[in-house]
Amino acid sequence: MPDDQTTIADLRAKVEAFVAERDWAQFHSPKNLSMAIAIEAAELMEHFQWLTTEESESLIGEEAARGQVVDELADVFIYCLSLANVLNVDLSEAVVRKLDHNARKYPADEYRGRF
Numbered sequence: 152m153p154d155d156q157t158t159i160a161d162l163r164a165k166v167e168a169f170v171a172e173r174d175w176a177q178f179h180s181p182k183n184l185s186m187a188i189a190i191e192a193a194e195l196m197e198h199f200q201w202l203t204t205e206e207s208e209s210l211i212g213e214e215a216a217r218g219q220v221v222d223e224l225a226d227v228f229i230y231c232l233s234l235a236n237v238l239n240v241d242l243s244e245a246v247v248r249k250l251d252h253n254a255r256k257y258p259a260d261e262y263r264g265r266f
Contacts, residue, residue, distance in 0.1 A: 159232075159242050166232045184234040191230055195223035 152161070170176055198220050199207045210216045235242050 162228075163232050163236055163242075166229055167236050170233060170236075179233055179237055181234065181237060184230055184237060188227060188230045188234065191223060191226040195220065195227060198223065 170179060198210065198216065202210065211220065232242075234240075
C-alpha cells in the first residue's frame with residue numbers, strides 16, 4: 152500500500168479493524184492514546200539523542216537503524232490515526248486548516264529560510 156495509492160481513510164479503517172480484532176477499543180481513551188503518541192515519539196527521538204545533525208542524517212543510511220526509526224514513526228502515526236478515530240476527526244481537513252492557519256501566521260516571504 153504505497154502512499155500514492157492509499158488514502159487516510161484506508162489507513163484509519165485498517166487501524167480500526169486491528170484494534171477491533173483485539174478488543175482494544177476499551178483502552179483507547181483520548182488520554183491513553185495521547186500518552187501513547189508521546190511515548191512513541193520519545194522512542195523515535197531516542198534514536199537521535201545526542202547525535203549531531205550530520206550524525207542523525209547518516210544514521211538513516213544504515214539499514215538496521217533506518218528500519219527501527221521507520222517502525223517508531225509508524226507507531227506514532229498509528230496512534231495518531233487511532234486518536235482521530237476515537238475523536239472522529241477528519242485528519243485531512245484538520246491538516247489543511249492548520250496549514251492555512253500557519254501560512255497566515257508565518258508568511259513565506261517573511262519566514263523563508265528562518266525559523
